[in-house]
Amino acid sequence: xxxxxxxxxxxxxxxxxxxxxxxxxxxxxxxxxxxxxxxxxxxxxxxxxxxxxxxxxxxxxxxxxxxxxxxxxxxxxxxxxxxxxxxxxxxxxxxxxxxxxxxxxxxxxxxxxxxxxxxxxxxxxxxxxxxxxxxxxxxxxxxxxxxxxxxxxxxxxxxxxxxxxxxxxxxxxxxxxxxxxxxxxx
Numbered sequence: 001x002x003x004x005x006x007x008x009x010x011x012x013x014x015x016x017x018x019x020x021x022x023x024x025x026x027x028x029x030x031x032x033x034x035x036x037x038x039x040x041x042x043x044x045x046x047x048x049x050x051x052x053x054x055x056x057x058x059x060x061x062x063x064x065x066x067x068x069x070x071x072x073x074x075x076x077x078x079x080x081x082x083x084x085x086x087x088x089x090x091x092x093x094x095x096x097x098x099x100x101x102x103x104x105x106x107x108x109x110x111x112x113x114x115x116x117x118x119x120x121x122x123x124x125x126x127x128x129x130x131x132x133x134x135x136x137x138x139x140x141x142x143x144x145x146x147x148x149x150x151x152x153x154x155x156x157x158x159x160x161x162x163x164x165x166x167x168x169x170x171x172x173x174x175x176x177x178x179x180x181x182x183x184x185x186x
């Protein structure tokens with residue numbers, strides 16, 4: 001799949017465009033809006049905002065912190081084993097220190113990640129600060145012509161490039177979940 005980015009300053013236009021894309025066969029999990037005006041996005045029927053946790057680098061930061069924490073914990077256990085200090089005391093302080101280092105490093109990584117924008121969205125920070133919105137469409141190769149037609153029909157959208165998209169199996173899973181919940185819990 002391929003991800004297409006567009007910049008707009010009008011949420012009403014994006015709402016209309018998303019409705020049009022859905023009628024042409026692009027599903028809701030394939031379309032997102034990145035905006036600092038979360039309340040404005042929520043007031044539009046068809047638009048759905050990127051979840052806050054995905055706007056920031058929380059997930060990646062937490063994973064990096066956890067890896068560093070595991071390495072630090074292994075280092076503590078290795079030093080204890082090599083120094084033979086547990087024979088004098090016990091293993092308990094070393095286990096405790098290893099767990100504390102793991103937890104602290106993981107927390108620190110998540111804390112750092114929550115303060116930094118997601119790597120895919122760093123290039124849009126200036127546009128977002130200027131009150132603009134980023135319209136994101138993930139399409140497979142058979143849907144590329146729909147996006148090209150959308151660009152022709154909506155010259156007010158400014159193309160902002162492409163990038164890697166959410167894997168197709170994730171999008172299909174999200175759509176299946178949406179379909180099941182919509183029919184099961186109307």
